[in-house]
Every structure is written in C-alpha cells, then in structure tokens.
Amino acid sequence: xxxxxxxxxxxxxxxxELEYDxxxxxxxxxxxxxxxTVKEGIPVLLExxxxxxxxxxxxQE
Numbered sequence: 001x002x003x004x005x006x007x008x009x010x011x012x013x014x015x016x017e018l019e020y021d022x023x024x025x026x027x028x029x030x031x032x033x034x035x036x037t038v039k040e041g042i043p044v045l046l047e048x049x050x051x052x053x054x055x056x057x058x059x060q061e
Contacts, residue, residue, distance in 0.1 A: 005043075006018070006020055009027075009043060009045065011029040011031065011032060011034070011036075011045075012045045012046070012047050013029070013032045013034065013047050014029065014032050016029060016031045018036070020038075025037065025038045025039075026038060027043055027045075028053060029053075030053070033052060033053040034047070034051070034052065034053060035050060035051040035052070035053050036049075036050050037049070037051075
C-alpha cells in the first residue's frame with residue numbers, strides 16, 4: 001500500500017492513525033484494537049466488518 005494513501009486514511013471509529021500490515025494485508029488501529037482488511041488493494045474501512053485485535057501482533061520493520 002502506498003505511503004501517500006496511508007497518510008490520507010484514518011480509523012473510521014476514532015479518526016486515528018492506522019498501521020499497515022503488508023504480510024496479512026490489513027490495517028490496524030491500536031487505539032480501538034480493530035483490524036480492517038485490505039481486499040485487492042482496497043482498504044475496507046467499515047467498522048461493522050472490522051475484527052477485534054485480541055493479542056498484540058509482531059510487526060516486521
């Protein structure tokens with residue numbers, strides 16, 4: 001996902017920053033502990049389709 005797009009989008013619930021997990025193709029909001037999927041390169045930023053973040057994910061830098 002392009003850095004420019006990541007800077008333009010925000011969590012629909014808290015309007016906070018999202019972290020992109022390229023390995024799992026998802027966007028993570030650590031504030032609300034929600035995971036938003038990315039389908040075919042398009043972020044699905046619908047709160048009712050988000051998954052709960054149940055445990056901390058290991059991110060690779």
